[in-house]
Amino acid sequence: MKKTAFSRRSLLASIFGLALAGMIRPDIAHAEDFKMGLLVPGSVSEEGWNRIGYNALKGVEDQLGAKISYVELQQNPASFEKAFRDYASQGYKVILGHGFEFQDAALEVALDYPDTYFLISSSSIHEGNVIGLNTDTSQPFYLMGVIAAKMGQKAGLVGGMEIPPIQQAFAGFKNGAKSVNPDFPISEAYIGNFTDTTAAKEAALSMISQGADFVVPNASGATVGGYQAISESGPDVRSFSIFSDFTEVAPNNILGLYVADYAQGVVEVVRSIHDGTPPTQNVVFGLKDPKVISFTFRDDGPVSVPEDIRAEVKAISDKIAAGEIKTDAQ
Secondary structure, three states: OOHHHHHHHHHHHHHHHHHHHOOOOOHHHHHHOEEEEEOOOOOOOOOHHHHHHHHHHHHHHHHHHHHEEEEEEEOOHHHHHHHHHHHHHHOOOEEOOOOHHHHHHHHHHHHOOOOOOOEEEEOOOEEOOEEEEEEEHHHHHHHHHHHHHHHHHOEEEEOOOOOOHHHHHHHHHHHHHHHOOOOOOOOEOOOOOOOOOHHHHHHHHHHHOOOEEEEEEHHHHHHHHHHHHHHOOOOOOEEEOOOOOOOOOOOOEEEEEEEHHHHHHHHHHHHHOOOOOOOOOOEEEOOOOOEEEEEEEEEOOOOOHHHHHHHHHHHHHHHHHHHOOOOOOO
């Protein structure tokens, strides 16, 4: 026993000496203790929302040296709570629930793990160690609505589930279109999930058959079904890519891209937690954050947005960023 105790003391003394000599960096040791988990409502192999969450996790690993883990889940609140508890009980400092649907489970679990930060995507909450990270998608969708009303005759919006972030995005689109033409017709439908690509495709085709010539799907993993319908309907039906580039799915229909570099935004929030200065309120990314939100036009397609409309959209975007236009008013 004495020999073992002596060996342990010698080992500790050696480690301490190496640290003093600069051979073991304290920041590296700290980084190895910092762990982040991710909960996604589907597969990270799919382009779109789930992949964005995974990219955020990898960004934290690459830039902060954190240990990371993720779990793919179905739409089951009980599994959400279990996954949060599993990570928190294993000492994970940060857990990102990638979607508004994770909020209730996080609030329940957070009470038992006050030293863990629960980040919730697409949420406006801030209660203790539960912090919402919300990209104001109503802002870029407002710009899409302006373009649709100027270039089209009728629009269609296909959503996954009727939850606040998607409702907010669609409100922005409708407000943008109505700012151009108060009587511009817009149809709206929800498929009730984020995985059924066939349902998203059928909803989009139904809208197109009723005269919609500008269609935007917003249904996470199921979104690709909407773009398939748009592509199959010919170049007269137009859209914008959202979150990821779907140009290969609908090469003759995409007018441009709205991309949120949400991943880097998450990295910066996690960095603040890592450094001991966590956010004191919910985080909202918008057009004022050009490193996070990008809205660009496409020039290599059969149809493009005319220069005069682009200039007008740029002026509107600047006003939104300055807080002069409220985009999500119901």
